Amino acid sequence: MISRASATESEGPTDVPDQDARDVSEETEGDGETAELDADERAGTDENAASPVVESSDEPTHRWRGISAVAFAAGGAGIVLSRPSLLLAGAIGVAYAAYAQAGTVPDVALSVSRTLSDESPEPGDEVDVVVTVTNEGESFLPDLRLVDGVPEPLVVTDGVPRLGTALRPGESASFDYTVTMGRGTHTFDHLLAIARGMSGTVERRVTLSTSDEIVCEPEFQPISTMALRALTTRHAGRVETRDGGEGIEFHSTREYRPGDSLSRIDWNRHARTGELATLRFRQERSATAVLVIDSREAAYLRPSENAPHAVDRSVQAAMSVFPALLKESNRVGVAAFGPGDAWLPPGLGSDQRARAEELFTSNPVLSAEIPDGEFYFAIQAKRLRKRLPDDAQVILFSPLCDDGIVRLARLLDAHGHLVTVISPDPTTTETAGHRLVAAERIARIVALRGAGIRVADLPEGTDVETTLARAAQRWSR
């Protein structure tokens, strides 16, 4: 018997969508034995280009259990009531029982090929996937069910990655679907084939290994400016400080001292009163900023299954902020706060830009899938704090959906690193539970603002540039 597995309902903000293939494989309970086949061995014996088999198992479906009852019930009734027609009907039961017994599992040798419409798309692009499966074996496959192993972070937006068909030897079948790309390198590493004989008495589950890869590398999309806080280095830059000196924006005037530049003398005042005074402007300095991306499991949240999760949006926002800061000659670094280690010390120039690009696109810690590995808040927080230069301010990217990250923000703030939080909003208002989570998040934002930490809320579907420009206006008041 195949037990009915309930489809998991998604409660947003939720993590990744459940994967088709994995779902199906959990569906059958049976006393079948699993045989691990060596992929090379299998590939070597096949003269055709059949895809290597990773795992194969046979499971009886027990679906014809009780068919003999038809024979006995009809035959018995026929004998008792002396009805030849019923006795003959019993023969039907016998025939089907024999049919069920004779059912064997066909030999499954399939080759799989995938065609991707675009192998290096941008995030958010739709890519058409065409899967063609060919029966390379000698036997007819009367009932073949194919489930494509769609990589977890990709979302199928059109079509179905599954097919039920029958294949004669040498025949092919294909199906196509469309996925929406997310950041990262995604491997279509398997295809699950479930083959049944004519009667379906036994089914063979074969996982075929494939190696189609799709690389989705986002590019820097710099915003025009990002308001930094007044924690600066000694070097000239674009962050306005509270100190007077050379600059553009008026700061104050002071008594003239010999050696002051002629261009800075307040000639209007001299004309009015005859005194010499020197204008002072707000000094512009560069800053050191470290972009900290919250990549803990608690940050992999999304409002709906089709939407990118908060870590993805954080990385996207960081990729907008990073070049903007670098362009204004600030020293910028990147760190991930989550399991694993990703750290780019603050630096300047195009080398730094290239290093950051590599970190954003290929570091597994910032991957689109929830990273494995242990995470200890205290250890990671301590490590991050040790790494931060004294004059570094922190721009923290986090959905702010738990209290841990609030603690980190306040901890960094208490250690003198001025903190700005940019928070992609993963909450929805669908159910009471969703609204509660959203309200808790708002409360965290209010608390952070109360503690003197700048927070820019980034609702879904809004532009990073617009949101930050609006926030900068509020901060400058």
Place this chain on the structure above:
Amino acid sequence: MTGEIDRLPPLHSGVAAVVMIGFLTLLAGVYAGLAAPFGVLSMFAAVVTMLRGWRRAAFWSGGLLFLGGIVAGIQNAPTVVVLLVVSGAVVAWDLLDNSVSLGEQLGREASTGRAEIVHVGGSAVLGLGVSLAGFALYSVAGGGMPLSALVFLLLSAVALTSVLRN
């Protein structure tokens, strides 16, 4: 639309099963009135299976039509009608059960037409073949044949299948 599977059986098999059960119910009803209610209930169970994907409903659909066939046999319906209804019951169950498993593994949205056609083709040809062969045998040789001979024939067939099983 996402990666979520709806777990509902594809409709082709269900519609085919309902149509077939409807036809057999009419056929049985003409010769044995008491068989018709079983057929109608079986059709209802088939519709439920198709819409909800309940494996148990598929069992009831086949079982009720089978009972309809037995009743038709008791009411002295023509042999060929009884044979068709009984084999139709097995085919209907097979069709529905297969569609439920297709639904569980692939979902309703997936294209499964070819697998369904081949599957039903196999079991329907067997059912029809055995019915007609049985009927032909019966009408050619059955006239004077004692019932006990048939009983032994059947018992030997059952014995054969249990040997095959082992």
